[in-house]
Amino acid sequence: MTEIISEEAIKRRKEWVAKIGGLSGVFGDNSLQLETELSDEIAKLGTPTILDHLRLCGNIPESYGHDTSQEKQYSKYTDSLLSLAFKQIGLKSLVITGRADVADVEAFAKKYSFVADAKAFRLSRTAKNQKDFKVQAMDRWKHGKPYAMVVCPIYQLPSKSSQVYSQAITRNVCVFTYSHLSLLVRYAEEVGKKKAEDLLLQIFEVIPTMNPTKSANDYWMTVNRTMLNHSKSISKIWKDEKIAASESIEIAKKEALFFLASEREKIMRMSHEEALKELIKARKIDNKIRIINRISDNGLFGLK
Numbered sequence: 001m002t003e004i005i006s007e008e009a010i011k012r013r014k015e016w017v018a019k020i021g022g023l024s025g026v027f028g029d030n031s032l033q034l035e036t037e038l039s040d041e042i043a044k045l046g047t048p049t050i051l052d053h054l055r056l057c058g059n060i061p062e063s064y065g066h067d068t069s070q071e072k073q074y075s076k077y078t079d080s081l082l083s084l085a086f087k088q089i090g091l092k093s094l095v096i097t098g099r100a101d102v103a104d105v106e107a108f109a110k111k112y113s114f115v116a117d118a119k120a121f122r123l124s125r126t127a128k129n130q131k132d133f134k135v136q137a138m139d140r141w142k143h144g145k146p147y148a149m150v151v152c153p154i155y156q157l158p159s160k161s162s163q164v165y166s167q168a169i170t171r172n173v174c175v176f177t178y179s180h181l182s183l184l185v186r187y188a189e190e191v192g193k194k195k196a197e198d199l200l201l202q203i204f205e206v207i208p209t210m211n212p213t214k215s216a217n218d219y220w221m222t223v224n225r226t227m228l229n230h231s232k233s234i235s236k237i238w239k240d241e242k243i244a245a246s247e248s249i250e251i252a253k254k255e256a257l258f259f260l261a262s263e264r265e266k267i268m269r270m271s272h273e274e275a276l277k278e279l280i281k282a283r284k285i286d287n288k289i290r291i292i293n294r295i296s297d298n299g300l301f302g303l304k
Contacts, residue, residue: 004244009052010251016053017061017255020073030073031097035080042084047189050088053081054182055244058153059252060122062259078118079104082151086116088185089200090193103141103148109197114147114204121156123256130163139171147204149174151181155249158216165219172208175219179245183227186237199230 019037023030042050057078064070079095086093086107093107103115117134130136138148150168154177158164168175188196206226210219228234270278280286 003247004240005052005055005247005251009056012049012052013056013251013255016077017063020077021061021064021070023069023073031076031080031095034073034077035083035095038077038080039084042088047088047185050081050085051182051185054085054178054185055248056251057081057118058120058156058178058248059256060120062122062124062256074120075104075118078120082116082118082181083107085181085185089188089196091197101141102143103138106145109201112147112201112204113145114149115141115143115145116149116151119150119152119156121153123252124260130167133164133175135164135167135171135173135175138173147172147174149176149204151176151178153177153248154179154245155252160216161214162216163214165216166212166214168219169207169210169212174204174207176203176223179241179248180223180227182244183234183237183241186241187231187234190237191231191233195231199227202226202230 020034023034038053042053060071060074064074076095076097083093083095083105086105091107091109093105095105096102103117105116105118107114107116115138117138119133121132133150133152135150138150142148150173152175157175157177164175167173184196184200187199203223203226206222210222213219228238267275267278
């Protein structure tokens with residue numbers, strides 16, 4: 001039994017994974033549809049619903065194929081979720097679509113603005129480096145705005161030493177987590193949006209004041225202390241979100257392991273012929289053959 005994350009939240013997660021996985025048609029239309037449905041759901045069911053999404057969204061479902069439209073749509077889902085979370089805090093926010101070399105989300109407070117990006121990873125992915133967290137890219141994509149933020153699942157961030165942190169400090173990019181963002185959303189709900197907006201600004205302002213370091217301990221102690229020192233009321237919320245972060249790991253593991261176990265059983269039940277066909281499909285051999293057959297002389301050498 002979980003203490004913070006409800007069975008209803010887990011059920012809703014499964015429904016959204018299925019919904020995103022079943023999308024077909026025009027990518028841009030689907031992205032807008034996802035954002036609208038997510039916004040309507042949160043408006044109808046309130047803050048607890050967006051907290052459920054934030055706590056469980058950090059892992060890309062193992063049921064989605066690599067580099068598929070499903071995976072891309074999931075990325076748009078997390079971007080929409082990020083934008084809606086900023087709105088819950090009291091900011092104005094929008095998701096940027098159809099443009100290269102820009103951040104996916106822009107947010108506007110009364111006294112400051114920033115760009116942001118949501119990251120999600122498969123639990124089965126082993127090697128991650130600093131490029132996966134887009135810190136340098138986010139610095140380039142500020143386009144005149146003073147601040148930038150990358151929001152990641154807490155359990156996928158480096159816990160000891162990483163260039164992610166030194167880059168974040170030197171380039172003034174806030175590396176944040178869905179757990180910390182959930183805390184801000186709850187803080188805005190319980191204490192007031194003005195205080196949440198002020199706290200977010202304090203977090204942005206403290207990043208460039210740190211001594212450049214690769215130390216995860218130094219980075220997160222500074223961010224965590226900034227939040228905890230802002231108000232005594234944060235301590236209770238902090239305790240809840242710490243529990244929720246641990247619960248989310250176990251829920252994500254259960255989801256991934258269930259799918260992989262079912263896939264293994266499916267393969268073991270295949271006939272020899274079915275297994276060979278599945279292997280050909282997995283290697284995308286037929287698709288590669290079609291691409292090769294389309295290649296023809298483009299006539300460039302004949303131009304005089």
